[in-house]
Amino acid sequence: MNMDVRPSFLLDGEEIPFEPGQTVIQAALTAGHYIPHLCYHPEFVPHGSCKLCTVKANGRPAAACTLPAQAGLEVESETEELNDLRRTLVQMLFAEGNHFCPACEKSGNCVLQALGYDLGVMTAGFRHFFLDRPVDASHPDILLDFNRCVLCKLCVRASEEVDGKGVFSLAGRGISRRLIVSAESGRLADTDIAVTDKAVEVCPVGVIIRKHIGFQTPIGRRRYDVRPISAQALEDAPRKPEARHG
Amino acid sequence: MSTFAPYPPPSLETAEHPEQLRRVAIEPLSRVEGHGKVTLLLDENDRVHQVRLHIVEFRGFEKFIQGRPYWEVPVMVQRLCGICPVSHHLAAAKAMDQIVGAHPLTPTAEKVRRLMHYGQILQSHALHFFHLASPDLLFGFDSDPARRNIVGVAQAHPEVAKKGVLLRKFGQEVIRVTAGKRVHGTGAIPGGVNKSLSLAERDALLKDIYQTIAWCREAVHLARRLYEQNPQLYNEFGRIDAHQLALIRADGAMDLYHGGLRARSRDGQTLFDHLDYNHYWEHIFEEVKPWSYMKFPFLRALGPEAGWYRVGPLARVALCDFIPTPFADQERREFLAWAEGAAAGSTLGTHWARMIEMLHAAEVIKDLLHDPDILGEELVTRGERQERGIGIIEAPRGTLIHHYRVNEEDVVTRCNLIVSTTHNNQAMNESIRQVARRYLDGRRLTEGLLNHIEVAIRAFDPCLSCATHALGRMPLMVELIDAQGRSVDRLTRDASAAC
Numbered sequence: 001m002n003m004d005v006r007p008s009f010l011l012d013g014e015e016i017p018f019e020p021g022q023t024v025i026q027a028a029l030t031a032g033h034y035i036p037h038l039c040y041h042p043e044f045v046p047h048g049s050c051k052l053c054t055v056k057a058n059g060r061p062a063a064a065c066t067l068p069a070q071a072g073l074e075v076e077s078e079t080e081e082l083n084d085l086r087r088t089l090v091q092m093l094f095a096e097g098n099h100f101c102p103a104c105e106k107s108g109n110c111v112l113q114a115l116g117y118d119l120g121v122m123t124a125g126f127r128h129f130f131l132d133r134p135v136d137a138s139h140p141d142i143l144l145d146f147n148r149c150v151l152c153k154l155c156v157r158a159s160e161e162v163d164g165k166g167v168f169s170l171a172g173r174g175i176s177r178r179l180i181v182s183a184e185s186g187r188l189a190d191t192d193i194a195v196t197d198k199a200v201e202v203c204p205v206g207v208i209i210r211k212h213i214g215f216q217t218p219i220g221r222r223r224y225d226v227r228p229i230s231a232q233a234l235e236d237a238p239r240k241p242e243a244r245h246g
Numbered sequence: 247m248s249t250f251a252p253y254p255p256p257s258l259e260t261a262e263h264p265e266q267l268r269r270v271a272i273e274p275l276s277r278v279e280g281h282g283k284v285t286l287l288l289d290e291n292d293r294v295h296q297v298r299l300h301i302v303e304f305r306g307f308e309k310f311i312q313g314r315p316y317w318e319v320p321v322m323v324q325r326l327c328g329i330c331p332v333s334h335h336l337a338a339a340k341a342m343d344q345i346v347g348a349h350p351l352t353p354t355a356e357k358v359r360r361l362m363h364y365g366q367i368l369q370s371h372a373l374h375f376f377h378l379a380s381p382d383l384l385f386g387f388d389s390d391p392a393r394r395n396i397v398g399v400a401q402a403h404p405e406v407a408k409k410g411v412l413l414r415k416f417g418q419e420v421i422r423v424t425a426g427k428r429v430h431g432t433g434a435i436p437g438g439v440n441k442s443l444s445l446a447e448r449d450a451l452l453k454d455i456y457q458t459i460a461w462c463r464e465a466v467h468l469a470r471r472l473y474e475q476n477p478q479l480y481n482e483f484g485r486i487d488a489h490q491l492a493l494i495r496a497d498g499a500m501d502l503y504h505g506g507l508r509a510r511s512r513d514g515q516t517l518f519d520h521l522d523y524n525h526y527w528e529h530i531f532e533e534v535k536p537w538s539y540m541k542f543p544f545l546r547a548l549g550p551e552a553g554w555y556r557v558g559p560l561a562r563v564a565l566c567d568f569i570p571t572p573f574a575d576q577e578r579r580e581f582l583a584w585a586e587g588a589a590a591g592s593t594l595g596t597h598w599a600r601m602i603e604m605l606h607a608a609e610v611i612k613d614l615l616h617d618p619d620i621l622g623e624e625l626v627t628r629g630e631r632q633e634r635g636i637g638i639i640e641a642p643r644g645t646l647i648h649h650y651r652v653n654e655e656d657v658v659t660r661c662n663l664i665v666s667t668t669h670n671n672q673a674m675n676e677s678i679r680q681v682a683r684r685y686l687d688g689r690r691l692t693e694g695l696l697n698h699i700e701v702a703i704r705a706f707d708p709c710l711s712c713a714t715h716a717l718g719r720m721p722l723m724v725e726l727i728d729a730q731g732r733s734v735d736r737l738t739r740d741a742s743a744a745c
């Protein structure tokens with residue numbers, strides 16, 4: 001018998017209890033149900049930009065990372081239609097940047113790559129942009145490869161909220177939107193970033209890189225070699241229901 | 247014969263009046279990397295006036311790597327070659343060891359890398375001999391092309407084909423446990439390796455190593471038998487007298503992973519020995535010829551005309567004082583002594599030498615598997631950061647040079663690679679000219695005759711062959727063009743058709 005007196009909504013036909021203030025994705029992950037996501041991170045205010053977490057709530061598309069959980073809501077996520085859409089989004093992200101996985105040190109630890117594998121993205125699907133932005137190697141401990149940014153804004157949020165520094169920001173709109181370093185010179189060496197900053201750790205892809213240690217973890221022991229992202233995300237989800245930043 | 251085109255021309259490199267001649271191109275249509283073709287200029291009597299092997303190198307790579315962080319390079323360079331990515335991986339890693347000042351590496355790092363390299367030698371030599379060369383050697387150069395492929399070998403000589411496949415598989419397995427993956431692994435990193443072997447990995451390889459050595463010995467004997475069945479053909483086919491270059495261990499032993507450079511002239515004179523390879527660039531220069539995208543390296547002491555040389559199995563087996571494993575060394579002695587050294591200078595003797603090296607690789611792998619250091623935990627060392635890094639290794643097809651400059655921000659600013667195919671560029675050109683003179687001259691061209699050219703190239707290098715050629719059918723387009731440049735005849739063979 002279900003003793004849970006919390007309100008709940010339906011996710012793919014299953015009842016998901018939630019705490020008031022939680023978003024659909026928070027409640028789902030806490031309850032052990034994975035919804036694909038990229039710009040959402042349990043420790044930060046949702047940004048709602050990548051749209052990978054798109055679900056249908058009462059038949060209408062919505063981003064699960066920003067949608068507040070409501071009692072009685074009927075949410076669809078694991079449908080062929082939605083996963084097909086997600087695959088297309090992943091393909092577009094791959095085409096937009098330079099993501100040559102075999103030569104990228106983030107390979108095996110990269111959220112974009114892991115999403116691609118998990119969703120079964122088998123081909124590029126779109127013509128590549130073939131970006132050729134120079135790296136910023138000015139900082140002695142940290143390197144920036146701008147060609148791989150997926151504009152999730154996690155580094156911006158981490159640097160502001162956790163590190164209290166504001167090293168990064170996103171500039172421009174639409175197709176010309178890009179990551180910039182908040183220094184007059186535009187160079188990372190001229191900021192107060194440190195290798196221990198949250199902003200360095202949080203990048204889901206291979207933009208913000210700790211120097212000199214690339215490829216030190218052998219194939220087979222990297223994060224998503226061990227388990228697919230759909231399982232890893234549940235592992236990382238807060239165990240107790242909580243409504244952080246919700 | 248035309249009065250404008252005297253015959254025979256002094257060298258077949260450049261015809262005097264090309265405009266009078268008919269052009270034939272042997273052009274593999276698709277390939278993994280690089281782009282190669284052979285062009286022949288013939289007169290109205292089918293006499294050969296000019297033969298050139300053109301290889302379009304993937305030079306763009308040197309630009310591509312500029313501006314990238316140095317630790318990415320050993321992984322990135324594996325895109326250069328579909329057949330021996332591990333050689334590029336290791337040559338770059340050796341260069342990056344210098345960049346991070348790692349000298350010496352830990353015993354574990356050094357030995358795991360050697361294991362990876364000899365695994366690569368084994369798999370590449372097996373592929374080269376069994377898949378690519380054996381159809382020509384077993385059935386004859388102008389035998390029925392429908393049969394002249396690995397499938398034909400599997401039907402006529404199932405045991406040979408099977409062993410070839412399993413030898414290659416063993417080599418790939420060695421690569422997998424050392425590099426993490428069969429292709430595009432990440433095992434070697436600046437200053438060392440990222441993994442050693444687990445007990446289980448080692449034991450799995452140990453289980454098969456003695457069988458592997460036994461099969462490698464058989465393979466040497468097969469290569470030798472093929473040679474002995476037709477000594478005149480094998481001795482003379484595409485034969486060139488070349489200077490030779492290889493890395494040699496300090497005590498004169500064969501060492502395919504590390505050593506100093508030894509060069510010997512065609513008349514047996516030592517040109518340099520135990521040369522610290524960090525100074526290679528003072529002794530090896532590269533010449534540019536207007537008709538080819540690929541450079542022509544030469545030994546500076548002998549000049550661009552006379553200084554071209556050969557690298558690869560034949561050079562290595564002939565240049566070393568001994569092979570430091572017993573079975574292979576015995577085979578080396580017999581090879582060198584055979585008909586007073588006739589095989590040791592012949593283009594087709596390369597296959598025999600290659601099999602001796604494959605046997606050596608298997609023996610080295612056995613010794614390394616018995617060495618507890620490959621299970622060790624000290625994987626990486628660092629020292630004083632340097633700006634220049636040079637890594638040289640003996641890749642399956644010959645000496646491979648990687649040379650980088652890395653700035654204080656840790657990104658590559660300059661890169662120069664000299665791959666084995668480039669070292670052998672002039673040698674291959676000379677060899678196919680020899681074949682053209684001997685077999686094609688004055689005869690109506692047939693697929694079988696054109697295959698003679700490929701047989702000579704294949705003795706050096708399978709890399710001009712495309713992936714489909716692994717199945718024995720190099721896609722070819724041969725076009726006859728008349729003096730006005732009109733296409734008069736065309737013979738096409740594609741990868742799916744039996745011919």
Ligand code: SF4
Nearest residue numbers: 149150152153155203
């Ligand atoms: S640098 Fe990384 S964390 Fe920052 S916006 Fe780009 S992808 Fe996101």
Ligand code: FES
Nearest residue numbers: 048050051053065
């Ligand atoms: S995860 Fe919800 S929009 Fe990116």
